[in-house]
Amino acid sequence: MKKTLDYLFEGNSLSQLQAEEVLTRIGEGQYSEAEIASFLTVYRMRPIKAEEMTGFRQALLNLCVAVDLSDYNSIDVVGTGGDGKNTFNISTLSCFIIAGAGYKVTKHGNYGLSSVSGASNMFEYFGYHFSNDTDKLRRELDEAGICFFHAPLFHPAMKHVGPVRRALKVRTLFNLMGPLINPASPKNQLVGVSNLTIMDLYDQVFQESMQNYLIVYSLDGYDEVSLTGPTQYISNQEKAVLSPDDFGLSKHDPIELSGGKSVDDAAKIFLNVLEGKGTLAQQEVGIANAALGIKCMYPERSLADCVAEASESLRGGKALKVFRKLIAGH
Structure with missing residues (x-):
């Protein structure tokens, strides 16, 4: 997380894959509350990019309790x-x-x-x-x-x-x-x-x-x-x-x-x-x-x-x- 935070604090944004990886780790409980708070603060300071949001979305869908209702429209x-x-x-x-x-x-x-x-x-x-x-x-x-x-x-x-x-x-x-x-x-x-x-x-x-x-x-x-x-x-x-x-x-x-x-x-x-x-x-x-x-x-x-x-x-x-x-x- 330190590496990710340094990268973000320098004004960079995450790729879709990077975003998916960091949110997966957050969802798996790999980071402290202080680290998570610092990460979330970045996105109060600047807008989320579409690639980041797509990666965040994929991570949470991968981690969720999925329900297969694909046969319904x-x-x-x-x-x-x-x-x-x-x-x-x-x-x-x-x-x-x-x-x-x-x-x-x-x-x-x-x-x-x-x-x-x-x-x-x-x-x-x-x-x-x-x-x-x-x-x-x-x-x-x-x-x-x-x-x-x-x-x-x-x-x-x-x-x-x-x-x-x-x-x-x-x-x-x-x-x-x-x-x-x-x-x-x-x-x-x-x-x-x-x-x-x-x-x-x-x-x-x-x-x-x-x-x-x-x-x-x-x-x-x-x-x-x-x-x-x-x-x-x-x-x-x-x-x-x-x-x-x-x-x-x-x-x-x-x-x-x-x-x-x-x-x-x-x-x-x-x-x-x-x-x-x-x-x-x-x-x-x-x-x-x-x-x-x-x-x-x-x-x-x-x-x-x-x-x-x-x-x-x-x-x-x-x-x-x-x-x-x-x-x-x-």
């Missing part, structure tokens, strides 16, 4: 967090809308970092039992169309950096890694990012994979389609800016997307929307994100058709049916 919808907006669980809601529309969703998530309630908080609140048992996950995909990977069960290597992250109390490169290390490596991924620099970084990393991907950033700072203004997106097909009008949906006030002050508040909002009792803003933001998820899987479809499918899933009660089926299995 599935999608994950996830945000990087860090936008400081404290929205309700929009990505998780959109996953149920996509599953309700008949597609397979392999959702990867964790407890909330930048918001009151993360995906794991939602699933846990409603009684979902976290597991890394492939048979259980496969059964949920077959029966409900969705399963959930609680990140700590699939990334045991992260236990070596957990104490360092808690001690530092600042965002580190690991905050950016979550959306890149889904243990099932789904064929499709819709990812929300909190700024244009991360969008460009993710685009370069995803170009090296075989996935369909679509990366979104709302230009007023949200790591998802917020419908509070224009949203930029980039995929392996195209790059565009979409307004709420492009979705055929309304523009909404940011205050309407609040996730509340507790997991209880967030869960109440989440269930209300699924049960058709959410506000127009809450419904439409879920529909917009789900529509882009469907478009990520099938780029040839028009956005209007994707919005119509997502709307029918939520407003026709299909997303709620999926949710009840998944939770009833527990």
